[in-house]
Structures are given as C-alpha cells and as structure tokens.
Amino acid sequence: MVPGADKLAGCPATPSKPPVGNGLPDISLPCLGAGPDIRLADLRGPLVINVWAQWCGPCRDEAPYLATLAKSAKVTMLGIDYDDPRPELAVKFAADEGLTYPHVADQDKAIQKALKVGGPPLTAFVDSSGAIAYVHRGVLTSQNQLNQLVEDKLGITP
Template sequence: MRRALAAAVLLTVLAGCGPTPSTPEAGPTAVPGADKLVACPPTQSRPPVSNGLPDITLPCLGGGPDIRLADLRGPLVINVWAQWCPPCRDEAPYLAALQKKAAGKLQILGIDYDDPRAELAVKFAVDHELDYPHLVDSEKHLRKTFGIVGPPVTVFVDKDGKFTVHKGAFTSQAQLDQLVKDKLGVSL
C-alpha cells in the first residue's frame, strides 16, 4: 500500500514537470508600444577585444534580436538610462539631437538599466524621441564593467571596440558633442 501511494505521489509530481502547452513568452517586445521603437539590428559575430565591451548578451527593448556587446565596434555611443532617473530625462534631448545630426557618422545605442517598468521605459524612449535601438539590463550585468552606481552613464566605443566611460548627465549639447569629438574623433 505504501509503495502504491509513493508511486502515485511521484507520478503526480512528475506530471507537473512535463511539457505544458506553449504560450507566447512575455519578453520586452510584448510591452505595449515597443513596436514604436527602433528595432535592434543583427550584429556581426566578432571575437571579444581586450579592454573592450563585455561578452554579455542583452535583450532588445523593441523588436529585433538580442545583442552581444562584445560584437560591437565604434564609433558608437552607448547611453545607460532608466525612466525613473531625473538626470536621464534632463539629458535625453541632447541624445535625441545627437542621433539626428550624427546619422551616418556614428551609432547610438541605449540601455534601459535596472528598470522595473518596461512599459514606462518604452514610453520614455518614445516621448523623448530616442530614435535608436535600446537594450535591457534589468539584472545590472553592466554594473561592474561600467562602474555604474546609478544612471545615466555614457560609454564611448572606438573603431577597435575599446571604450571609455562618462558618468553623470550631460549639461549641454556642446558638452556631448565635444566628448564625441574627443573620445571618438567624430566632428559634428
């Protein structure tokens, strides 16, 4: 009797571990409005660079594939932000303007960092006209690599894949443009 009862309990437990009917996963693209964001482009697979971006893959906030950061080369500006961050709101117009005037000269990538409200992150990017791809780092994978205490943090990636970090918000368009020139050699 005990064996039959144990077998019945085991079968019940194992039945709970079996396959379940498939349902669509609720990833970042399932967030309302995410289709209004610029899709993340596919990237060419490359070997990691010494002193380069970390070998970490992050999901796209809008449509498109996940992006492996170690594959990226510059000139590239990566802005780490969050919708709950007041300084991120203050510097957003400078980044939007940079995207418009730097088209064809450099790429911009946003990373929504430690943000519990994906729908508000999408709204933030759309409302501030941040018309470039955005990734999600909800697990704070980049904290150590970029020395992030809190956003905003901006990373300048050169053509060889090496990067430098600027912590804090930009105070003017001229400051951001000068950093792009100094760090990446791109005049706007």
C-alpha cells in the same frame, strides 16, 4: 514584446566578433523594441552607449542631447535601460523623448561591474576597434558637452 515597443527602433542583428581588450563585456541583452538580443562584445564604434532608466530624473534632462546626436548619423547609438522594473514606462520614455536609436534592457544590472555603473546616467564612447575610449559618469549638461566628448574621444565632429 513590451506594449508600445513597436514605436522604438528595432535592434539590428550584429555579426559575431571576438571580444577585445578594454572592450564591452561579453553579455547579451534583450532588445527593448523588436529585434534580436544584442551581444555587447560584438559592437564596434564609433559608438555612443547611454545607460538610462525612465525613473532617473537626470536621464530625462540629458535625453534631448542624445536625441539630437542620434540625428547626426555620424555615430551609432545604443541605449541601455538599466535596473528598470517598468519596461512599458521605459518604452514610453524613449518614444516620448525621440530616442530613435535601438535600446536594450538590463534589468539585472549585468553591465554594472564591467562599466562600473554606480547608477544612471552613464555614457560610454566606443572606438572603431571596439575598445571603450571613455566613460562619462553622470548627467550630460549640454549639447556642446556631448558633441565635444564625441569629437575628443571618437575623433568625429557631430
């Protein structure tokens, strides 16, 4: 386990589900904290997935909005530490920013093709059927913007 990973939320065990059309890719990624690997295709919403890296300046800018959304408890959240050679710094970043939800590591850019990741940050909104309702590419610029996306794409008022 990465030093300091015990400060992060553990990844939950997820029941196996069949992949859905326009859903998350059938890829398993290791938990950045404690817990089992997460198979993305098993996940259902309402879910907000944020693709980030500790070396990404805009990711640091939007982190407070994600931390605030995580406190609302109306949506499930998952972070994906993307293309990050320093997992120990990723753990420190997530802990320092109060990103209290589970995170997985994608050092090999396994999600790049499926989510068309040009680079972090990227935020995906997954509905209750497991389909990707919307992908926001680039930095979230305000709490209001993030809350509005959750409301518009997932039908939930944070």
